Amino acid sequence: MGAISATDIISIIQEEIENFTWDEKERQTGEVIYVGDGIATVYGIDHAEYGEIVVFDNGVKGMVQDIRHNEIGVILFGRDTGIKEGTKVTRTEKRAGVPVGDEFVGRIINALGEPIDGKGEIKADGYNPIEKEAPGIVDRKSVDTPLETGILAIDSMFPIGRGQRELIIGDRQTGKTSIATDTIINQKGKDTICVYVAIGQKASTVAKVVSTLEKNGAMDYSIVLSSTASDPVSLQYIAPYAGTAIAEYFMNKGKDVLIVYDDLSKHAVAYRAISLLLERSPGREAYPGDVFYLHSRLLERSSRLSDELGGGSITALPIIETQSGDVSAYIPTNVISITDGQIFLESNLFFEGMRPAVNVGLSVSRVGGAAQTKAMKKASGSIRIDLAQYREMEVFTQFASDLDEQTKAQLQHGSSLMQLLKQPLNHPLSLHEQVITLTLANEGFFDLFEVKKVKEAQGDVLSFMDSTHPEIGQQIETSKTIDDELVSSLLKAADEYKESRNLVSSQE
Secondary structure (H helix, E strand, O other): OOOOOHHHHHHHHHHHHHHOOOOOHHHOEEEEEEEEOOEEEEEOOOOOOOOEEEEEOOOOEEEEEEEOOOEEEEEEOOOOOOOOOOOEEEEEEEEOEEEEOHHHOOOEEOOOOOEOOOOOOOOOOEEEEOOOOOOOOOOEOOOOOEOOOOOHHHHHHOOOEOOOEOEEEEOOOOOHHHHHHHHHHOOOOOOEEEEEEEEOOOHHHHHHHHHHHHHOOOHHHEEEEEEOOOOOHHHHHHHHHHHHHHHHHHHOOOOEEEEEEEOHHHHHHHHHHHHHHOOOOOOHHHOOOOHHHHHHHHHOOOOEEOHHHOOOEEEEEEEEEOOOOOOOOHHHHHHHHHOOEEEEEOHHHHHOOOOOOEOOOOOEEOOHHHHOOHHHHHHHOOHHHHHHHHHHHHHHHOOOOOOOHHHHHHHHHHHHHHHHHOOOOOOOOOHHHHHHHHHHHHOOHHHHOOHHHHHHHHHHHHHHHHHHOHHHHHHHHHHOOOOHHHHHHHHHHHHHHHHHOOOHHHHO
């Protein structure tokens, strides 16, 4: 047999290269080279995508979160006890998603969309990706329809519109969650689906919220997605995205949705833990450089869709916890710049008994009057300026003993306004109740009463109006406007109330 020439060898190699077929299936499986703290490093999966789901031999799922030169970092959606070095990992070629459907309403689920309320399986109508591009400018419609919270201090001065993102910010134990739950309770009968996402909360806290919603009949149109502090950080990380995916299902059907993220401070902490375990470079306050994108890509998905796309909306109420009222910290400033305004709750006001403890100076709604009914816009009038003047005057006159009548009247008016803005938990006011209260306040009606009796008088006069002049409330609710004729009818009714309570002589 003759020697094989170099030309023959080259032709054999060329033939092998041409006939070579890429065996993709062999490349679909890798193995764990390190596992710990809910993170697995996998070698051998060369073509995994960021955000793709992989499955481990023991059935635990994970999501690709880090792609390096010849290995990938995976966050686990379960306990890592059954995973060790050498465990096989298989690609699914699917992005992370959650089941969605109408049957989720009224249920409590975890971040993977699985029921945790013991009421059996939930039949899903589809599957939505947890990460999705936000609607573009062309697909959106301007925010002009109010989403009433039922809280007088907010609806009158910092109105929230359908499709808006309004941040609730303040120290711990200042009533942030209470504002969110009151808003959910106020959506009863308004054809709005509510999604409450609990991130890193204690299980007992979530149970308390669910109990409040059930007691007020709000679970009939609500979904609670709970990822408690005892859950792996990976589930806390995906929880708000999963909640938004469920909300988008209803929005795309033309419905209005309210979603509460309670709270995004803990979400940022969970993402920081994941990033540090994946050995990403820490930046300011040890947060990774992309922590702004973490929340911006989440909150941008809340919008009001154009009529061509069904006109549905997602209104977001993200919650941020501050330390000692420091709104200039890293995460608070990030989320303030993403949202369309913030409701700042102040500890000092809370301890003084002003509840909700809304700071009128630091709170703002960037949508403003566009998200108010004409009735509310007219009734709220100068309330914000009156309160600001009162607060300033109160500081200057607290040591003065001799005050002129005008100053006394202004202080009395400001004090009665402050009392009217106090509101007990789980007692949202309807539109006509708010409009009647504000209209009478602007006319100085509540200045007749002692400061301690203003709240009692408010409840009494509203009951009187509903029983003797129900047509006034009905007209406000149906027309959403209040004209001079209606104002005069309201003031006549107020005079009747004063006569019935013998207040006319005391006024004189």
